[in-house]
Amino acid sequence: MTGLLDLYSEKGSFLHRLDPRVKLLAVLLLSVLAFMLSELLPLVLLLAFILLLLALSKSSFGKAFFALKFVVRLMVLITLLWPLFDRSGTPVLFSIGPLDITEPAIWRGVTSAVRIGCFATVWYILMFTTQQRDLVRALVKLGLRFDYGLALSISFRFIPTFGLTIESIKDAQRARALELDKGSFIRRSKNYVSVLVPAVVSALRTADTLALTLQSRAYGAFRDRTYLREIRMRPSDYVALAVAVLALLLPALAKYVYGVPL
Amino acid sequence: MQALRLEDVRFRYPGMSGWALDIPSLGIGQGEFVTVLGPNGAGKTTLSFLANGLIPKSIKGESEGSVEVFEHKASEYSVAQLSTLVGMVFQEPESQLFCMSAEEEVAFGPENLAVPRDEIARRVEWALGLVGLKGMNGRSPSTLSGGQKQRLAIAAALSMKPSMLVLDEPAYALDPVGRIELYTILSDLKTNHGMTVVVMERDAEALAKFSDRFVVLVGGRITASGPPAAVLRDPRFLKEAGVSPPQLSEVASMISARRKGPPLGFLTVEEAVAEIMVNAPRHTRMVSR
Ligand SMILES: Nc1ncnc2c1ncn2[C@@H]1O[C@H](COP(=O)(O)OP(=O)(O)OP(=O)(O)O)[C@@H](O)[C@H]1O
Ligand SMILES: [Mg+2]
Numbered sequence: 001m002t003g004l005l006d007l008y009s010e011k012g013s014f015l016h017r018l019d020p021r022v023k024l025l026a027v028l029l030l031s032v033l034a035f036m037l038s039e040l041l042p043l044v045l046l047l048a049f050i051l052l053l054l055a056l057s058k059s060s061f062g063k064a065f066f067a068l069k070f071v072v073r074l075m076v077l078i079t080l081l082w083p084l085f086d087r088s089g090t091p092v093l094f095s096i097g098p099l100d101i102t103e104p105a106i107w108r109g110v111t112s113a114v115r116i117g118c119f120a121t122v123w124y125i126l127m128f129t130t131q132q133r134d135l136v137r138a139l140v141k142l143g144l145r146f147d148y149g150l151a152l153s154i155s156f157r158f159i160p161t162f163g164l165t166i167e168s169i170k171d172a173q174r175a176r177a178l179e180l181d182k183g184s185f186i187r188r189s190k191n192y193v194s195v196l197v198p199a200v201v202s203a204l205r206t207a208d209t210l211a212l213t214l215q216s217r218a219y220g221a222f223r224d225r226t227y228l229r230e231i232r233m234r235p236s237d238y239v240a241l242a243v244a245v246l247a248l249l250l251p252a253l254a255k256y257v258y259g260v261p262l
Numbered sequence: 263m264q265a266l267r268l269e270d271v272r273f274r275y276p277g278m279s280g281w282a283l284d285i286p287s288l289g290i291g292q293g294e295f296v297t298v299l300g301p302n303g304a305g306k307t308t309l310s311f312l313a314n315g316l317i318p319k320s321i322k323g324e325s326e327g328s329v330e331v332f333e334h335k336a337s338e339y340s341v342a343q344l345s346t347l348v349g350m351v352f353q354e355p356e357s358q359l360f361c362m363s364a365e366e367e368v369a370f371g372p373e374n375l376a377v378p379r380d381e382i383a384r385r386v387e388w389a390l391g392l393v394g395l396k397g398m399n400g401r402s403p404s405t406l407s408g409g410q411k412q413r414l415a416i417a418a419a420l421s422m423k424p425s426m427l428v429l430d431e432p433a434y435a436l437d438p439v440g441r442i443e444l445y446t447i448l449s450d451l452k453t454n455h456g457m458t459v460v461v462m463e464r465d466a467e468a469l470a471k472f473s474d475r476f477v478v479l480v481g482g483r484i485t486a487s488g489p490p491a492a493v494l495r496d497p498r499f500l501k502e503a504g505v506s507p508p509q510l511s512e513v514a515s516m517i518s519a520r521r522k523g524p525p526l527g528f529l530t531v532e533e534a535v536a537e538i539m540v541n542a543p544r545h546t547r548m549v550s551r
Contacts, residue, residue: 133362154360161356161404209357212316216350218374218422221342228369228382 007067007127011058015129019237020138026244027126033248034118040107042251042262043114050121059128067124074120075113082109132156137231146225158206166199263333265426265458266290266313271327273308273317282323283308283482292332292425295452295459297469297490300479301504306462307353309479310430313460314348315341332425345371349419351429355411356404364390364406364414365399371422382421389417392455393447409440413447420451426458427451433465441465445472464504470494470529480504495527510534 010016015023030050037043054064082105089104126135133153140149170180173194180191214220254260268288272281283305290296300306311317315336318325329336331347352358361367368389372382390396393413398406403414412432419427427448433441449472451457463469466476470490478486478499486499493499494511511529514537518525528534 131362133366153362157360157362157404206354206357209352209354210360212311212320213350213352213358213360215316215320215341216314216345217371217418218342218345219370221340221345221374222376224376225373226376226379226382227373228365228379228386230379 007063007124008131009060009063009128011060011129013056013058013129014236015053015057015125017236018129018240019231019233020130020134021141021231022233022237022241022244023126023130024135024138024142026240027122029244029248030122031119033251034115034122036248036252036255037115037262038111039262040111040114043111043118047114047118047121050118050125054121054125054128057125057129059125063128067128068121071117071120071124075117078113078116079106079109082106082112134231137227137229141231154210158203161206162199162203165202166195169195169198169202263292264289264330265292265294265332266460267328267330267333268312269328269330271312271325271329273312273323273325275321275323278323281482283312285309285327285482285484288477288484288487290426290458290460292458293452293456295449295472295474296461296477297466297473297475298460298462298477298479299464299466299493300462301464303481304479304504305482306479307430308482310350310428310460310462312336313426313428314350315339315344316350342374345419345422345424346375347424347426349416349422349424349427351412351415351419351427351432353431353434355408355415355435358415359403359411359418362402363399364395364401364403364417367403367414368417368421371418375422385421385423389420392420392451393417394443407440408435409437409443412436412440412444416444416447425456426460428460428462430462431464432461433463438468441468445469448472466490466494467509491527491529494529495525 030046034043034046037046083101084099086105086108087100087102089102092100092102093106094101130138136149136153136156139152140146173191174180178191178194180195181188183191251262255262266289268285270287271283271285273283274281298306298309308317311321312329313331313336315329317323318337319341331344334347336344359367361370365386368386369382372385377385386399387396390398393416395410395413395417398410403411406414415432416427416429429448433444436444445461445468448457448459448461452459461469461473470476473490475488476486476490476493477484478493480502485502486493486496495515510531511527513534514526514528517538526537528537
């Protein structure tokens with residue numbers, strides 16, 4: 001869980017410096033593009049472009065590897081499973097018992113795998129290069145209510161804390177000779193109640209103090225609050241936004257207006 | 263001017279039979295450093311919530327009497343408005359820091375108060391500097407030590423420019439060194455910025471040196487109030503308050519009980535030496551030289 005949360009690393013790439021709103025929109029546009037393309041070649045090109053972005057993001061090798069391992073596993077799984085469920089087309093290459101594996105199905109499997117690869121990697125790049133607070137701020141700037149943005153960032157902030165609480169309760173229960181990981185599924189589930197109940201109580205107490213803290217810090221005093229750090233579009237942000245828009249628009253035009261098979 | 267004034271204040275939480283707090287009268291002067299001592303359930307937290315309006319605005323119960331903050335009736339203002347007069351620091355470091363960086367934490371209050379951006383930036387630097395966290399703007403609060411966390415919580419209150427700080431057992435989770443650091447910062451705020459400081463604590467010994475006054479709270483009532491030396495001189499107050507008296511003041515009261523003359527009331531080793539030397543019989547003085 002923490003692995004998912006500390007993806008961001010402080011590096012000075014141009015992707016780090018982009019306005020988080022632009023990054024968010026670009027990621028959305030590229031995701032739409034990945035789902036719009038249906039031919040393998042353009043998808044492979046898109047994947048190559050996205051991997052180039054990943055390289056340019058100067059993400060640490062460890063983090064990139066962690067993320068890509070997940071993406072590659074997903075892609076392999078899709079490639080292998082796709083032909084089992086999609087059995088249309090000819091020729092039949094071979095049969096596993098009653099299952100006919102056809103050549104077009106294999107290609108469709110590979111295509112879908114590449115598409116998912118594009119989709120997942122592009123979101124990883126966003127997480128690698130954008131602090132959660134900037135992401136939340138971008139959402140608020142794009143029209144999300146500040147309350148929701150605050151709730152979102154507070155959950156980001158407290159998930160690891162909650163994890164630590166659970167760990168320390170587990171330790172405490174183990175110290176009382178409760179064997180959490182032994183016995184049948186039912187037995188183990190019952191044991192975990194003795195961890196979850198105190199954890200939830202502790203979380204509720206934290207939430208209580210948090211509510212009082214927010215009020216004591218003048219939360220909700222004015223409808224229009226100010227912000228210490230403003231996010232502002234710079235020329236490079238407009239360029240990046242234009243590139244992202246064109247990256248979706250041009251293939252869409254080619255495909256749907258001029259009938260280019262993409 | 264009085265920073266905090268309570269008249270005939272009573273409060274009880276829903277379903278309680280007695281009063282959680284029952285204070286006929288309490289005044290805290292502007293610029294005073296007051297320590298409120300009391301055992302579990304004495305009403306320390308309740309008193310601090312009354313001071314910034316959380317009681318009765320946000321925490322429900324039966325409440326009576328009047329609370330005035332710098333001559334403003336607390337009941338006529340929202341908690342947010344009172345936050346510019348009274349800064350609150352809570353016991354739990356973890357649950358009162360909810361941002362991803364120290365800077366955001368300190369900026370949160372003034373942002374809510376719609377303070378202009380460059381003024382917020384100034385206040386962030388100022389407040390972090392006052393609590394000894396200069397340059398830590400980007401640090402994630404969860405990576406700070408317990409003492410640093412509490413100091414960050416103080417900075418987050420200071421950035422709203424209050425004239426009084428109310429701290430509910432701020433040193434609860436700190437080691438002795440962290441405690442003294444914290445109290446020293448509070449004491450500097452009082453001396454250099456005229457801040458009124460009200461600390462709810464059990465740590466009588468360490469706070470004696472910093473406080474102008476000790477108020478002892480037991481079962482929701484004030485049982486003693488006066489200069490630390492005077493309150494500590496009578497260990498009875500502290501015992502009933504469930505606060506263990508400083509060892510030196512116990513020594514003083516034990517010596518006083520066994521001999522004639524004015525009672526001894528030293529609190530520090532230096533005072534002890536001075537008082538014992540003056541009061542000791544002639545031959546002991548010779549020997550000790
Ligand atoms: N939310 C609540 N609901 C009901 N009773 C409460 C509540 N909070 C406190 N009390 C009761 O009110 C009394 C005063 O409590 P308070 O928390 O103010 O004491 P305290 O001095 O802060 O104690 P501690 O040192 O344990 O923090 C206690 O008897 C307590 O049981
Ligand atoms: Mg308390």
